[in-house]
Amino acid sequence: MRSKKSRATSVDIAHRAGVSQATVSRVLRGSPLVNPETRRRVLEAVEALNYKVDRRASALRTQRAGTLALLLFEDPTPDDSHINPFFLSMLGSITRACARHGHDLLVSFQQLSDDWHADYEDSMKADGLILLGYGDYLAYRSKLERLVQQGTHFVRWGPVLPDQPGVSIGCDNVQGGHLAGAHLARQGRKRVAFLGGASSHCPEFLARYRGCDAALREAGLPGLHPDLQVDAESSEEAGHAAAVTLMERGLPFDAVFAASDLIAIGAMRALAEHGRHVPWDVAVVGFDDIPMARFANPPLTTVYQDTSRAGELLVETLLRQIRDEPVQSTMLPATLVVRKSSGAG
Amino acid sequence: MRSKKSRATSVDIAHRAGVSQATVSRVLRGSPLVNPETRRRVLEAVEALNYKVDRRASALRTQRAGTLALLLFEDPTPDDSHINPFFLSMLGSITRACARHGHDLLVSFQQLSDDWHADYEDSMKADGLILLGYGDYLAYRSKLERLVQQGTHFVRWGPVLPDQPGVSIGCDNVQGGHLAGAHLARQGRKRVAFLGGASSHCPEFLARYRGCDAALREAGLPGLHPDLQVDAESSEEAGHAAAVTLMERGLPFDAVFAASDLIAIGAMRALAEHGRHVPWDVAVVGFDDIPMARFANPPLTTVYQDTSRAGELLVETLLRQIRDEPVQSTMLPATLVVRKSSGAG
DNA sequence: CTGAAAGCGCTTACAG
DNA sequence: CTGAAAGCGCTTACAG
Numbered sequence: 001m002r003s004k005k006s007r008a009t010s011v012d013i014a015h016r017a018g019v020s021q022a023t024v025s026r027v028l029r030g031s032p033l034v035n036p037e038t039r040r041r042v043l044e045a046v047e048a049l050n051y052k053v054d055r056r057a058s059a060l061r062t063q064r065a066g067t068l069a070l071l072l073f074e075d076p077t078p079d080d081s082h083i084n085p086f087f088l089s090m091l092g093s094i095t096r097a098c099a100r101h102g103h104d105l106l107v108s109f110q111q112l113s114d115d116w117h118a119d120y121e122d123s124m125k126a127d128g129l130i131l132l133g134y135g136d137y138l139a140y141r142s143k144l145e146r147l148v149q150q151g152t153h154f155v156r157w158g159p160v161l162p163d164q165p166g167v168s169i170g171c172d173n174v175q176g177g178h179l180a181g182a183h184l185a186r187q188g189r190k191r192v193a194f195l196g197g198a199s200s201h202c203p204e205f206l207a208r209y210r211g212c213d214a215a216l217r218e219a220g221l222p223g224l225h226p227d228l229q230v231d232a233e234s235s236e237e238a239g240h241a242a243a244v245t246l247m248e249r250g251l252p253f254d255a256v257f258a259a260s261d262l263i264a265i266g267a268m269r270a271l272a273e274h275g276r277h278v279p280w281d282v283a284v285v286g287f288d289d290i291p292m293a294r295f296a297n298p299p300l301t302t303v304y305q306d307t308s309r310a311g312e313l314l315v316e317t318l319l320r321q322i323r324d325e326p327v328q329s330t331m332l333p334a335t336l337v338v339r340k341s342s343g344a345g
Numbered sequence: 346m347r348s349k350k351s352r353a354t355s356v357d358i359a360h361r362a363g364v365s366q367a368t369v370s371r372v373l374r375g376s377p378l379v380n381p382e383t384r385r386r387v388l389e390a391v392e393a394l395n396y397k398v399d400r401r402a403s404a405l406r407t408q409r410a411g412t413l414a415l416l417l418f419e420d421p422t423p424d425d426s427h428i429n430p431f432f433l434s435m436l437g438s439i440t441r442a443c444a445r446h447g448h449d450l451l452v453s454f455q456q457l458s459d460d461w462h463a464d465y466e467d468s469m470k471a472d473g474l475i476l477l478g479y480g481d482y483l484a485y486r487s488k489l490e491r492l493v494q495q496g497t498h499f500v501r502w503g504p505v506l507p508d509q510p511g512v513s514i515g516c517d518n519v520q521g522g523h524l525a526g527a528h529l530a531r532q533g534r535k536r537v538a539f540l541g542g543a544s545s546h547c548p549e550f551l552a553r554y555r556g557c558d559a560a561l562r563e564a565g566l567p568g569l570h571p572d573l574q575v576d577a578e579s580s581e582e583a584g585h586a587a588a589v590t591l592m593e594r595g596l597p598f599d600a601v602f603a604a605s606d607l608i609a610i611g612a613m614r615a616l617a618e619h620g621r622h623v624p625w626d627v628a629v630v631g632f633d634d635i636p637m638a639r640f641a642n643p644p645l646t647t648v649y650q651d652t653s654r655a656g657e658l659l660v661e662t663l664l665r666q667i668r669d670e671p672v673q674s675t676m677l678p679a680t681l682v683v684r685k686s687s688g689a690g
Numbered sequence: 691c692t693g694a695a696a697g698c699g700c701t702t703a704c705a706g
Numbered sequence: 707c708t709g710a711a712a713g714c715g716c717t718t719a720c721a722g
Binding site for chain 3: 354355356366367370371373374398399400401402403404405406407
């Protein structure tokens with residue numbers, strides 16, 4: 001949509017360079033079947049007319065869009081400012097990885113309920129899909145199965161499980177939970193509460209729960225007690241509410257392992273409001289290491305997921321899948337980041 | 346790129362519905378020139394074959410992509426986790442606004458030095474550009490001028506200035522700064538420091554400086570003193586360093602107005618490290634109201650910019666421009682959000 | 691090494 | 707109201 005002058009096409013370039021339009025295309029695609037001198041003339045014309053290949057036309061012809069779509073699922077609370085910072089950080093790294101691989105990234109925020117499983121690849125806007133977002137896994141499993149069945153190219157960020165439809169890249173949540181549990185045990189904590197849904201609807205949170213539980217047992221402690229577990233989705237508000245519920249139960253606890261940093265931060269706020277000192281009375285460990293974690297009061301000990309690596313791996317895996325190369329689900333290791341909230345140092 | 350079966354085209358639909366391919370296209374484009382009964386048959390076939398219009402083909406034919414591109418400029422420190430949260434929040438609202446208007450959003454992170462001014466619209470991937478990011482304004486002014494001259498459709502998030510090339514949507518930074526200054530004056534603060542670059546290279550920060558300065562003078566105070574101003578780009582590290590520099594100067598100050606929340610949060614960390622209590626010794630006010638602000642220690646008083654509204658306005662303005670309708674630069678009002686860091690309440 | 695030609699899947703005058 | 711046809715700007719066998 002140039003207003004002043006209409007933009008140059010390959011025909012214009014061909015004309016100026018004194019070759020056929022087909023040759024222009026060959027040069028631009030980097031075909032080896034072109035005389036160097038011819039190539040030079042074409043490139044000169046390209047430069048002079050500031051020509052750029054029309055990607056819509058080439059996409060139509062090649063049946064490749066050169067574009068990936070990122071579908072970010074969010075909870076049904078579409079408050080702009082409250083997108084989970086962890087996903088925003090993933091978005092940043094995915095964007096960069098796409099750029100490195102010469103692909104564009106179409107971004108769409110979806111409600112879990114939407115009919116997203118059909119839309120993107122089907123309208124040929126993207127060559128493949130990256131699925132990102134927490135959510136009730138059981139609820140959308142059927143959609144994933146349908147994607148697989150349709151032959152849609154997609155990679156999912158999420159728990160890597162044996163019976164998973166499609167390919168997933170995810171953090172090793174069991175190991176991450178284990179790091180948290182072992183750390184709390186080393187700090188001498190005995191009664192650890194877990195904030196976050198620990199059912200098969202939230203496999204990521206469940207894995208974190210199990211890892212932590214195992215670490216506690218290995219340290220000779222009784223492990224996580226079901227009475228000290230409170231469901232919470234990943235938000236500051238839910239974390240606050242869960243901590244209040246926990247305290248109302250009246251059972252003693254000296255540590256909280258929150259399934260995500262947002263939950264942890266909300267929980268710390270609730271603990272402070274009820275006069276429980278973090279970390280003296282209660283040690284708190286989160287998960288994700290969102291930017292906010294280091295600025296929390298006190299700074300939050302948490303489990304770091306390498307989003308840069310994750311973004312790169314998601315894009316790489318998807319591209320490989322599109323090229324019909326073999327791909328596999330991968331788990332990324334987690335790292336413990338110790339700060340004040342867990343009472344160490 | 347279906348692997349199993351190749352996808353249906355409008356020809357398949359035409360065949361199944363017993364009409365011409367042209368008629369299928371008419372139905373799908375919502376043309377009124379179609380017999381209701383014919384329309385019904387076509388839609389039935391569309392449904393049955395799960396047909397979706399190929400957007401590449403329609404884009405090529407109509408010369409419209411139905412896509413907007415968001416170019417997010419970042420400082421040359423491409424650490425994934427450190428994208429300014431304010432821009433991430435804008436990204437969220439822009440994505441949503443695009444969806445509401447039936448457009449896709451291509452996202453690209455650019456270095457300020459890149460040759461972005463040509464790439465996107467020129468390769469016809471997008472109908473228009475949204476430019477987002479802090480940055481040295483004078484340095485890329487010439488690129489904006491070139492965009493205007495090329496007739497490229499674009500809208501910029503940034504300071505609304507009289508001699509601006511193109512259309513800008515921005516926060517009323519002078520008013521925002523004024524809110525901060527007036528609030529600090531009401532709290533009885535007399536010597537206010539300003540952290541952030543206050544030159545024409547950073548017109549947004551400069552406007553915030555001026556608004557604050559004016560408010561202080563209106564309150565009968567001497568205004569912002571140049572000796573209490575320290576340059577800082579928008580990052581936590583820069584804020585920390587700037588506050589250290591400020592303290593090293595040894596001049597008394599009882600308040601800090603930081604040009605952004607990240608700067609404010611870094612400054613609060615430095616103040617705490619040097620034994621200055623916030624807010625008793627020093628009141629701190631930031632700008633942006635990023636999610637982190639409420640979790641800072643103490644919670645940060647700041648100036649809120651309405652990112653939801655901003656995203657909607659950016660998209661709406663750009664779409665209007667693409668349709669050749671008249672558009673104009675707009676300033677959005679800022680709001681003061683009072684929290685503990687400024688000593689009120 | 692190069693050109694002429696077909697065709698990717700649509701949209702839209704044009705003619706009925 | 708509908709169909710036949712041209713054409714958007716490319717890529718790529720095919721034939722030289």
